[in-house]
Amino acid sequence: MSKLEHFRILKSDDSGYRLFIILLTILIAVGYAAAHHMESHGHWVSGMNNQVVWGLPHVFAILLILSASGALNIGSMSSVFGQSHYKSWSRFSGLLAIVLLVGGLIVLVLDLGRPERLVVAMTHYNFKSIFAWNIFLYSGFVAVVIVYLWVQFQRSLNHYVEPAGLFAFIWRFVLTSGTGGIFGFIVARELYDSAMMIPVFIVLSLVLGTSVFLLVQRLTYRWSGVALETETAGKLARLLGIFVALELFLVMAFHLTSLYSAEHQGVEWFILSDGGLYTILFWIGQVGFGGLVPLAVIYAGSPELSMRRILVASGCAVVGAFAQLYVLIVGGQAYPQILFPGKTVQSSFYDGVVASYSPSIYELALGVGGVSLSMLGLFVLLRILPFLPDNRAG
Amino acid sequence: MVKVCNQVVIKRIVRVMASVFGLLFSVALLADTLEQMRADGVQCVEPTEIMRKQHMELLLHQRDLTMREGIRTRQHSLNQCIECHVQKNNQGDYIPVNAPEQFCASCHNFTSVAIDCFDCHATTPDLPQSANALIQQALSELIAQELTLPIVKRSGVPELHNIEVNR
Amino acid sequence: MTGSGTVSRRSLLKGATACAAITAAGGFRIVELAMAKSPEDAASSLVRWGMLIDTEKCASDCDACVSGCNSEHNLEGMGRPETDAQWIRKLDITDNQTGHVSSLPMLCQHCENPPCVDVCPTGASFKREDGIVLVDKHTCIGCRYCVIACPYKARSFVHENLHNQKSYSPRGKGTVESCTFCVHRIDNGRTPACVESCQSDGNGAMVFGDLNDKASEIAVKIKSEPSRQVREDLELNTGVRYQNV
Numbered sequence: 001m002s003k004l005e006h007f008r009i010l011k012s013d014d015s016g017y018r019l020f021i022i023l024l025t026i027l028i029a030v031g032y033a034a035a036h037h038m039e040s041h042g043h044w045v046s047g048m049n050n051q052v053v054w055g056l057p058h059v060f061a062i063l064l065i066l067s068a069s070g071a072l073n074i075g076s077m078s079s080v081f082g083q084s085h086y087k088s089w090s091r092f093s094g095l096l097a098i099v100l101l102v103g104g105l106i107v108l109v110l111d112l113g114r115p116e117r118l119v120v121a122m123t124h125y126n127f128k129s130i131f132a133w134n135i136f137l138y139s140g141f142v143a144v145v146i147v148y149l150w151v152q153f154q155r156s157l158n159h160y161v162e163p164a165g166l167f168a169f170i171w172r173f174v175l176t177s178g179t180g181g182i183f184g185f186i187v188a189r190e191l192y193d194s195a196m197m198i199p200v201f202i203v204l205s206l207v208l209g210t211s212v213f214l215l216v217q218r219l220t221y222r223w224s225g226v227a228l229e230t231e232t233a234g235k236l237a238r239l240l241g242i243f244v245a246l247e248l249f250l251v252m253a254f255h256l257t258s259l260y261s262a263e264h265q266g267v268e269w270f271i272l273s274d275g276g277l278y279t280i281l282f283w284i285g286q287v288g289f290g291g292l293v294p295l296a297v298i299y300a301g302s303p304e305l306s307m308r309r310i311l312v313a314s315g316c317a318v319v320g321a322f323a324q325l326y327v328l329i330v331g332g333q334a335y336p337q338i339l340f341p342g343k344t345v346q347s348s349f350y351d352g353v354v355a356s357y358s359p360s361i362y363e364l365a366l367g368v369g370g371v372s373l374s375m376l377g378l379f380v381l382l383r384i385l386p387f388l389p390d391n392r393a394g
Numbered sequence: 395m396v397k398v399c400n401q402v403v404i405k406r407i408v409r410v411m412a413s414v415f416g417l418l419f420s421v422a423l424l425a426d427t428l429e430q431m432r433a434d435g436v437q438c439v440e441p442t443e444i445m446r447k448q449h450m451e452l453l454l455h456q457r458d459l460t461m462r463e464g465i466r467t468r469q470h471s472l473n474q475c476i477e478c479h480v481q482k483n484n485q486g487d488y489i490p491v492n493a494p495e496q497f498c499a500s501c502h503n504f505t506s507v508a509i510d511c512f513d514c515h516a517t518t519p520d521l522p523q524s525a526n527a528l529i530q531q532a533l534s535e536l537i538a539q540e541l542t543l544p545i546v547k548r549s550g551v552p553e554l555h556n557i558e559v560n561r
Numbered sequence: 562m563t564g565s566g567t568v569s570r571r572s573l574l575k576g577a578t579a580c581a582a583i584t585a586a587g588g589f590r591i592v593e594l595a596m597a598k599s600p601e602d603a604a605s606s607l608v609r610w611g612m613l614i615d616t617e618k619c620a621s622d623c624d625a626c627v628s629g630c631n632s633e634h635n636l637e638g639m640g641r642p643e644t645d646a647q648w649i650r651k652l653d654i655t656d657n658q659t660g661h662v663s664s665l666p667m668l669c670q671h672c673e674n675p676p677c678v679d680v681c682p683t684g685a686s687f688k689r690e691d692g693i694v695l696v697d698k699h700t701c702i703g704c705r706y707c708v709i710a711c712p713y714k715a716r717s718f719v720h721e722n723l724h725n726q727k728s729y730s731p732r733g734k735g736t737v738e739s740c741t742f743c744v745h746r747i748d749n750g751r752t753p754a755c756v757e758s759c760q761s762d763g764n765g766a767m768v769f770g771d772l773n774d775k776a777s778e779i780a781v782k783i784k785s786e787p788s789r790q791v792r793e794d795l796e797l798n799t800g801v802r803y804q805n806v
Contacts, residue, residue, distance in 0.1 A: 042721035042734045049643035050717050053705035113703015113718060113735030121702050124683040131682035131706055187795055188676060188712035337714050339667070339791055340806075342657055347667070348642065349650040351714065356643070461697050464604035464689060464748050473728050514698055514733030516726045 005088050007386035010379065012223035024376040031369015034362040035110035043113065046363050051355030052333045057111040059325045060367030063208065064104030064374060065138070065179055066201065066321070069172040070209015072097040072145065074236070076172075079148075079165025085232050088389035089217070090165075094149045095387045096216060096378060097172075097209075098142055103374030105138055107366055130181045137175040144171045153385070176205045183328065190267035191332035196254045203250055206243040207290075208321050210236060211314035216378070218311055226388045227307075234305040237313060241298040244317055248291040251324075267335050270354070271327060278331035281323040290320015330357055438478070439469045449475075472511065477519045490517030598748065608691040609673075610742055610800060611772035612756070613779050613788060614665055617805040618766035621664035624651050626767065629758025630668075633743065634730045639721060646717035646732075648740040649755055654806070663806055666755065666767075669694060669715040669740035670791065671800035677707035677716065677739075686737075692772075692800050693742045701736040708737060712792050715739045742800075772800070 038046050048055045075090035075097075077083040086093075109115050125132045148168045151160040180201030186192040214228070214236060221227040228236070255272065258264040271282055294313040298305065334355045339345060345352035382388060438445050440452070456470035468474040479497040481489050491498045492512045502509055598604075630636065630649045638645040649668040655661070675694045677686045685701035688694050696707075708716045716739040719732060726732050729745035743753035751757075752769045759767040770779035782788075788802040 039735070043718065044639070044641055044644045044720035049720075050646070050708070051643065053708045053718055113705070113737070114701065115703075117700075117702045120683055120700050124685075124700050126678075126681055126684035128679050129682045129706075131680060131704065135682060182706075185680070186676075186710055188710050333709065337712065339652070339713065340654055344655045344657055346653045346655075347650050349647045349714065350643070351650075351652055351667075457699065459603075461695070461699070462687065462689070464598075464691070464744065465602070466600040466748050468600070476728070514723075514726065514731035514736070516728040516731070520728045 006390035007088075007091060008224075008226070008388055008390040009384065009386050010220065010224045010382035010388060014223055017223045021376065021379060024372045024379075027365075027372035028369050028376060031366050031372065032110075034365035034369070035115075038111075038362050038366070039115060045360065047358045047360040048363075049355070049357070051350050052330055052357035054329055054333065055357055056326075056330075056359040056363040057107050057366050057370075058329050059322065060370055061104045061107040061111070062179065062325055062329070063318075063322055064100050064107065064370060066176065066205040067208040067212040068097045068100035068104060069141070069176045069179075070205040070207065071100060071213050072168060072172050073206055073209050074213050075148070076165055076169040079161050080169045085229075085235070089228065089232075091149060091152055091387045092217065092220075092389070093213065094145050094152070094168075095381055096213060098145050099374045099377035099381070100212070101138060101141060102377060103370040103372075106373055107370035110366060111363075130178060130185055134175075134178045134182070137171070137178045141171055141175050144168045172205075173202065176202045179205075183332070188337060189332050190264060190335055190338060191271070191328065194254065194258070196250065196257075200247070200250050200254060203243055203247045204321055204324065207240065207247050207317050210240045210243060211294075211317040211321075214240070214310055214314040215318070216375075218307070219375075220379075220382065220388065224382070224388055226391055230305075230307060233307060233310050237298055237305050237310040240313060240317060241295055244291055244294045244298075248287070248295075251286070263341070266338070270335050271331060275331060275335075275354075278327050278334065281327050281331075285323025286320050286327060288320070289316045290324055294320070333357075439474070472515060473519070476517070480518055488518035492517050598750070600748075604689045604691040604693070604748075606690040607773060609772040610671065610692050610747060611770065611779055612671075612742075612753075612801045613768040613782055613804065614801065615766045615768075615804045616663045616665045618764045619664050619666065620764055621651075621653055621662070623664075623763050625758040625761075625763030626666045626755035627651060629754040629762070630740070633727070633754035634732070634741075635725055635727050637725075641720075644718075644720035646719060646738060648715075648717070648738070665803060665806060667713060667715070667791075668755070668801065669742070670713050670797070671740075671742060673798035673800070675797065676710040676712065676795075680706045680710040682706065689744070691747075693744050693747070694739075695741055695744065696737055696739065698731060698733060698736040698738070703735040703737065705737060711739075712795055712797070 046055065071093055073093070074086050075093035078085075078087035078090050109118055112118075114120075121135060125135075127133070144164075145168055148161075148164045151157040151164045177198045180198035183192040184195055184197035214233065217228050227233075255268060259268045259272075271278055273279055275282070293316040297309050297313040297316070301309075334357060336345075336350075336352050336354060339351070440448075445452075452470040453472055453475075456467075457472070459465040459467075460471065476491050480491050481496060483489050489496055490512070492509075493499060494503065498509070498512075627647075627649050634648065636646055636648060649666050652665055652667050654663050654665070671688075671692055671694045673688075673692065675686070675688055678688055678694065680686075682704060683700045683702055685697045685699075686694070686707050687697060703718065705718055708718060716737050718737050719734050722734050723732055730741070732738055743751075743755075746753060756767040756769040759765060768779045768782060770777040772780055772783070774780055783802060786804060788804045789806065790797070790799040790802055
C-alpha cells in the first residue's frame, strides 16, 4: 500500500506483435461476416434448431462473461482483501474484465434473432426477467469497473480505490449470480431449475477469471516484457487450485442430490453415462481437464510452481470450463422435456427424443471473433493508457 | 297440397336467389367502391398533411392497441392502408405494396427510410380469397339448409311463418 | 366479412348497409358477427379463453387440427423439420407401465402464470386481459429465452425469411412465435381454426370457450367431468385442459 506503483504502456513494434494484431483483426472480420450470414439467411444455416435454441455462441459468450467477472478478482484481492502483491496488476485486471465482458456481450447480441433491435432491449424492460436484470448488471459492470480504474489512475482519487473496489467486487458477485440465474430459474428443463446454478457459476467465474488472467498476462509478456512475478503467479495458481477443487465439489454435490430423486435420474444418467458426446465432455472435459488435471499439475510435485506448470493448469481449466458450459447449455436442451412423467411421448416435433445439435462453422467463427475482439481491445488499450505495472521502476 | 308445396318451393328459390344476389352485389359494391375511391383520389383516413407526417405514429398507436388490447378498429390499421393503396397489375393480381414504385416503397426508397413492417406483415390484402371463400361457404350453407328443411310440416299447411322466424 | 361493414367511409358504409339489408332479407345468417365483441372494445379480463380436449375422441391417425392451424396461419414447412415452426402438434403417449396409448394435440397452453412471459427481457411475450398469451413481434429481439422456459415446447423460432403471410397473422424471421388461440378469429366471435377443423374434419374432440362464463359449454363440462392440466405440478393454471389422459 505504501509503495508507490509505477505503470507503463505497451510499446512494441515486434513483427510478431503486428502479425498477432492482424490475425485478431481477420478473426473479428470473419466472425462478423459469419454473424451477418446467419442474420441475413436466418438461423437455419447455423447448427441451432427449435430444440436447441442456444448453441456454441452462447457457450462462448457465457465463457467470456464469467471470465470477465472472475478476472476482476485479481484487482479485488488487493483493494478488498489487502493482498498488496496483486496491487500492481489491478489496473490490468480491471481492463481485462471490461474487454472480456464486451467481447461476450457482442457475441450474445450478434446471435439474437433481431440484433438490430438492441435498442428495443435497452428501452423495453420486463423486470421479472432475469435477462432484463442482466442487461443492467452487464452495462453497469462496465461503468463500475471504469470508475474503479479511474480512481486508480487519478492519483488524487487513490483513496477511493478501496470503496470503489469493494463496490465492483459486490457488483460482479451479483452479476455472476444473475448469469447463473438464467439457468437456475428455468422450471421447464430437467437439468436447470436449481439454486445450485448460482454458486456453481460464481466459482466457475473465479476459476475462469484466474486462469484467463494467468494466460493473458503471459501473452502480453511476449511483447511488453512485464510478467507477473513467479512467486505471485504461484500464489495465484494455488488459489486457482482451490477454486477448481471447490467447483468440483459443487458439481459433485449438484449431481448427487439430483441423482437421489427418481424424478431427475433420467437427465442425470443422460449426462453421467448415456449421453454420448455430453457424457464424454463431462468426464473427460469438465471433470478431467477442468478438475483433476489442474489439481494434479498444481499440487503434485514440487511446491515451487514453474510458469510452465501454471500455464498448463490454467489452459486445462479453461478447456474444462468450456466443456462444462457446453454440457450445461447444449446438453441441458438436448435432453427431452418431460411433459408426461412415466410415459413415452412421440411426435413430429422431436418430443421424447434427444435433440441433435452440431455447431456450424458460422457459430464457431462468431465465438472466436468475440474472443479476438476482447484481445484486440486489450492490446489497443494497453498501448493507449498505462495499465501494465512497470517492474523496472518498482 | 301440391299447389302449396310449389308455392313454398318457389318462395324458397326466390329467397336463395335473393341471398346469392345480395352476396354478389355486396362484394361487387365493395370492390367497386374501393376502386372508385382510389380512382377519385378520395381523401385518406386523415388529411394528407397529417398522413404524410404522422402515419408512423398513427400506425404505431394502432399497432399497440390491436396487439396488446385486441382493439381492432380499422381506420389506422396497416391492413386498411394496404387494402386501399395496393395496386393491381394487368392480370388483375395485387402488386405487393413494398415492391419498387409501389405505395410504401416509392416514398421510403426516395427518403431512404428503411421499414421492416413487411418482414412479417402481408404486402397484399387477403380479401379476394377470403371473400370468395366466404361467398362459397355462405352459399353452400344456405343451399344445404334450404334443401334439408322439411317443406311441409303437417297435413298440407305449411308453417311459413315459423320457418321465417327460425331464420 | 373482413372489409365489408367495417370500413369507415360514408360511401362504403352505405353500400355495406344496403347489402347487409339484402343478405338479411335473403335469410343469410350473420349470427357470427352479432356475437363478436365490437372492434373498438378491448379484450376484457372478465373473459378467460380456454380449451378442453377429450383424448378419448382424439384419434392417433388424425391431424385435422394441425392442418387446420397450418393453413390458417400459412405455416408452410421448409422441408427442414428441425427448424420448421409447429404451433400445434400431435403427441402419441404410451404409459410405460401399462402400455396404454393415447393421442392428443399439444399447443400453447395459455397459462395464467406463463413462464415465457416471466423470462422475456423486453416484455414482448405478454398475456392479454382475456388470458391469451402472445408474442409482440415488434419488440421480440429473438433471444429465445422463452423457448427454453416453456414447459410445453410450444414455441418456435422463425429460422428463415418468410413470404405469403396472412394479413391477420404476421410472422417473420428472427422472432419467436406460438399458437395465438387464433386471436384474430376470437375477436370476431369465431372459434380457433384447430377447433373448427377438429369438428368438421376430425372427431370433435376439442371444445373452445370462455372459462369464466358459467353457462358456456366448456365451463359446464369442466365442472361436471374430470379434466386435468399438463404439468399441473408447476401451478401455471393452463387455459388448455385435457380429459382422459
